[in-house]
Amino acid sequence: MFLFTVRFKLIAVGVILLLLFAGCGNGNSGQSGSLGSGQDLESVAKARGLTPADLVAAAKTYMPTGKYDEYLMFASGGHSGQLLVIGVPSMRLLKVVGVYTPEPWQGWGFSKDTKKVLAEGNPRGQELSWGDTHHPALSETGGNYDGEFVFINDKANARVAVIDLKDFETKQIVKNPLSYSDHGGTFVTPNTEYVIEGSQYAMPWSGQYASIEKYKEKYRGMVTLWKFDRKKGRIIPEQSFAMELPPYWQDLTDAGKLVSEGWIFINSFNTEMSTGGVEDGNPPFEAGASQRDMDYLHVINLKKAEAAYKAGKTKKINGFPVITLATTVKEKILHFVPEPKSPHGVDVTPDGNFLVISGKLDPHVTIFNFTKIKQAIENEKFAGKDDYGIPILGFDDVLEKQVELGLGPLHTQFDPNGFAYTSLFLESKVARWTLGGPWAEKHKKQPWALVDKVSIHYNVGHIAMAEGDNVEPDGKYLVSLNKWAIDRFSNVGPLLPQNFQLVDVSDPDGPMQLLYDMPIGIGEPHYAQIIKADKIKAWDVYPEVGWDPATQSKSKNAIQAGKEKIKRSGKKVEIWMSAVRSHYTPERVQVKRGDKVIWHITNIERAKDATHGFCIPHYNINLSIEPGETQTIEFVAKKAGVFPFYCTEFCSALHLEMAGYFLVKP
Amino acid sequence: MFLFTVRFKLIAVGVILLLLFAGCGNGNSGQSGSLGSGQDLESVAKARGLTPADLVAAAKTYMPTGKYDEYLMFASGGHSGQLLVIGVPSMRLLKVVGVYTPEPWQGWGFSKDTKKVLAEGNPRGQELSWGDTHHPALSETGGNYDGEFVFINDKANARVAVIDLKDFETKQIVKNPLSYSDHGGTFVTPNTEYVIEGSQYAMPWSGQYASIEKYKEKYRGMVTLWKFDRKKGRIIPEQSFAMELPPYWQDLTDAGKLVSEGWIFINSFNTEMSTGGVEDGNPPFEAGASQRDMDYLHVINLKKAEAAYKAGKTKKINGFPVITLATTVKEKILHFVPEPKSPHGVDVTPDGNFLVISGKLDPHVTIFNFTKIKQAIENEKFAGKDDYGIPILGFDDVLEKQVELGLGPLHTQFDPNGFAYTSLFLESKVARWTLGGPWAEKHKKQPWALVDKVSIHYNVGHIAMAEGDNVEPDGKYLVSLNKWAIDRFSNVGPLLPQNFQLVDVSDPDGPMQLLYDMPIGIGEPHYAQIIKADKIKAWDVYPEVGWDPATQSKSKNAIQAGKEKIKRSGKKVEIWMSAVRSHYTPERVQVKRGDKVIWHITNIERAKDATHGFCIPHYNINLSIEPGETQTIEFVAKKAGVFPFYCTEFCSALHLEMAGYFLVKP
DSSP, rough: OOOHHHHHHHHHHHHHHHHHHHOOTTTTTGGGGGGGTSHHHHHHHHHOOHHHHHHHHHHHHHOTTOOOOEEEEEEGGOOOOOOOOEETTTEEEEEOSSSSBGGGTTTTSHHHHHHHHHHHTTTGGGGOOOBOOOOOOOEEETTTEEEEEEEEEEEETTEEEEETTTEEEEEEEEEEOOOOOOOOOEETTSSSSSSEEEEOOOOOOOOOOEEEEGGGHHHHHEEEEEEEEEETTTOOOOOOOEEEEOOEEEEEEEEGGGGGTTTEEEEEEEETOOOOOGGGGGGOEEEETTOOSEEEEEEHHHHHHHHHHHHTTTEEEEEEEEEHHHHHHHHEEEEEEEESSEEEEEEEESSSSSEEEEEEEESSEEEEEEHHHHHHHTTEEEEEEETTEEEEOOOOOEEEEEEESSSSSEEEEEETTTTEEEEEETTTTTEEEOOOOOHHTTTOOOOOOOEEEEESOOEEEEEEEEETTTOOOOOOEEEEEEEEETSSSSOOOOOOOEEEEEEEEOOSSSHHHHHHHEEEOOSOOOOEEEEEEGGGOOSSSOOOOOOEETEEEEEEEEOOTTOOEEEETTTTEEEEEEEEEEEEEEEEEEEEEOOOOEEEEOOOOSSSTOEEEEEEEETTTEEEEEBEEEEEEEEOOOOOOOEEEEEOOOOTTTGGGGGEEEEOOO | OOHHHHHHHHHHHHHHHHHHGGGOTTTTGOTTTTTTTTTTTTHHHHHHTHHHHHHHHHHHHHTTTTOSSSEEEEEEEEGGGEEEEETTTTTTTOOOOSSSSSGGGGTTTTTHHHHHHHHTTGGOOOOOOOOOOOEEEEEEEEEEEEEEEEEEEEEETTEEEEEEETTTTTEEEESSSOOOOSOOOEEEOOOSSOOOOOOEEESOTOOOOOOOGHHHHHOOOEEEEEEEEETTEOGHHHHOOEEEOSSSSSEEEEEEGGGGGGGEEEEEOTTTTOOOGGGTSSSOOHTTTTOOOOOOEEEHHHHHHHHHHHTTTOOOEEEEEEEEEHHHHHHHHHEEEEEEESHHHHHHHHTTEEEEEETTSSSEEEEHHHHHHHHHHHHEEEEOTTTOOOOEEEEEHHHEEEEEEEEEEEEEETTTTTTEEETTTTTTTTEEEOOHHHHHHHOOOOSSEEEEEEEEESSEEEEEEEEETTOOOOOOEEEEEEEEOOTSSSOOOOOEEEEEEEEOOOSSSOOOOEEEEEEOSOOOOOOOEEEGGGGGGOOOOOOTTTTTTTTEEEEOOOOTTTTEEEEETEEEEEEEEETTTTTTESSEEETTTTTTEEEEEEHHHHHOOOOOOEEETTTTTTEEOOOOOOOEEEEEEOOOOOEEEEEOSOOOOTGGGGGEEEEEOO
């Protein structure tokens, strides 16, 4: 049916083009002459087995040379440890930003400054060279992405990274002082006052051992509120604090917006406090943590939490201020709402009025009304308390609606037409359904109703929509982040790519249309955010020659052309080198074995894209030095010999000649 | 002109569709109804500013869901240190294969076996965590890609890697025993008897220091012939040898084929033996190495070299057999041919008759006739000798033709229609020109003539064509590997992506058509090879449960479901664990601080794509365990505490519950 209608459209295209160009030479279609076969749409479509719908999808995603994508998608690189930047709708990978994993193309983890950023994320001296990136969060102003920063957590080691979108480089990694695992991060408050990091698997806090038998007493969850200083472009650990949470496995998080601004919502599972041990006859976690029909949505009053922190009502744990469970109860900071079943996603609607909860084992989404939650808390109308004294609100007291969508609902995003979209993992589908309430009423649709589903391939986790978790969503495109590929792509061995599928959701009255399959040949993206590309105001080249990206200011080690030098002082050799198409100055650097070498290189180019590399064989050094940048490497010249250094970034016709000799005398 | 013709074709499409579907409901094109706006080709093209030529290009590259690409491109990942696998014509990145740089998604560099492969590539105990991958070479049978293996060199540290295309995993890294830098690698002989690795920057061989003043006496180039054992899937260093070469900077390499099989050709530059030192008033390398009008094509008789090696006419250097320059001269193994100017690419034509030389500073390609070279060598008709006694053939004696193509010619590939294609770096174009000789004569074209050029964006280095350096090239597609992007893509900061452009070269009588821009957001691809996708016979899942990819056989540490165990013996704890959707057995592993932990995990799944991950926080461990695979990690439990391990590869609805606790008692 759908295909047919598109075919009719194609007829219209032909007719219209016929009218437009009728005067240009009827019958000329036969004169293939110089173009030969394969150059016309008809024979291409026939030869490649494309349907009319395929042609429309191709036209919707194809990006002619030099045209720019309308959106940029910031996607987690999963266990690659990196951040992916992808153009939408062309679905082309524009950049892999080095975050937790060293990446030599960018020199990430090879220069002095980038080694330092990575080292800051190392727990107690343990070097980590990977991360499990999960949830990128673009910085927001007034609940909308502002294009200035992006944050991303490492679930595997409980860390948060700050990436500056002026140069798309990671500037900071903070290690959580309490937990080894996070999942409820990163999410930001509507003006990026805080970057939120919530734990996943409960554990005795950092450095402590406690028997699994003491789980209820000794194991804990947490949420950390990292204070962000936009001007400095850094998280300020000294102005940050955490809250102790029960040893449920806290999961996804969202910050309130508009009416619910100042509140934080965190899902949890394993409120059974199952501790595994299938080898001893216990139920495995997958069963043990899925026994109860309800777990707890954590509702946190951020203003009260902040007040408690500022009033010093905290306890220092591992040197970090923590609001204990007892204080949490006393100060009425935390309340629970029962939520069904094996909950995963919690997503606040654009108007801030509703929380959409997905339980992996419940075919419904459950919508809570924030005003009702607030009233129940104010009226202290509780249905009970949990083992740790946290008040539990009555499910029916705060419920707005349950909408049956299908099997395995996970995550929800929003569009400007009053629709919500929820991924259905077990069905491999995405459901479109209507919101209710004042904001959605203007669309004059039946509220809280399933409208349509689109099949994806296969096993969708998160979905991302254009500005789809903002107060003003853009709609148009939905990207489905699929966990399995199975038969979708050419065989590249037993480890298959994950994949993204692009879906056109621009028509509020028509079906959703699957447009494009994008394999992800690196890592497993967990979540992504899609921002209007024109909000990104990145630099083409660094603002002035001699720029230090670590401080975003001029480096004291910058050098001008003609001022290059080598300074020796005892066992220390310091080099100030320039790089320009197509030579380094100096070209010969001689030291003695055992010398400490401090080597500054300034790329004195001002032309866009005139990046130079710099590598030294056998010393495990590679730098990317972008136009205007000054970089430093430090090492001890342990190995004698002659080491030809060269430019690793193809810069000119005589790029191969951009080389020199590093001579280490025995 | 071109656009117009395509427009006429579009008219034809419309007319034909009109005829085909006329009976289905004329005038229905107006009933947009349920489809709404934006769903038909015309309005999509208009809204997105697509020309008819764009629509044809879109149709030629678009891949509908579940359809497979016709070709796979194996591209170097440049200084990312990895290998990229890309579908053609869709230009989608299917896999980043970990080679020289640890990559956690694949567990590459985290498991015991993969750590071992990386360590084998470390020179004298220096840990290297990156590479500058340059030239991938698919294994060949009879001069055609056979789809079994791919090799790739690390220019920055002179190493060669072997990747098995049964599972797309790196199996071996060999470190060159002589040089720190290679560029003339990897290339294979027509039946993959040898993998060729030639040096780039001359230097005193490994571990020696020699003053730059002694350049002519002490610095050397080399070529290494690595013997490949196809059955073992490994390079056999004990059956490999090298040749000493003068301290010119050897560059690209190609192996002879058909009539020239048994010969190797290596370009060189800096036969001036310039040693740089711009800081001391010397000419910089870019000028010093570009003074002479001619450098030397190295013509090596591989049969004679092999005979000399087998006869023991070698000298051991760093424990490796090397044919010295003196022996080379005596045994008549090496001859030179003068080649203009700043030579870069040397490419043997499909019939093996001709060598195409590109000099970066000469607007021609220079074609040498192999038969003439062979005759001159047999007749000992020399024009002179170089400083090292190597005989030099007369340029005019072996020249077939020079064809003027344009500025900055670099690399040449071939198609089945008698055309050669050469990248022009300075013009940012690719030239199509005709070959001559018996093989090309059947195409009845004027031989040795420039036909056409296509513009690319910008600064093309290598080009790759479908099976374009085989004895039977496929043609159809050409990929241009571009070094600069400048204005082609959305702004992602000062470090821009390199990019590939796909060009349709299928029409021997029409123009070449630029089809697609693919940004490469990781590393700088140097070279690529494109193989028919159906030649790759990779495994969907490992052949049996308990497979060890390091030996491609069943692991002695494999475990069946129900046989999982933990064995303690003194300070050693050995674990045999199984992984299956969605739990590990055992789920709790307890050790004492300081214990040596040996942990084997078998993924007992048989379903395609049912991969499980395994990570331990703060221990810097992440594994990818594909269906059937057994992996081992070994470490000392240095840190006390409770470490929640979990599956990092989203495997099922209860994937988050696939976790356990690793408890380390103080």
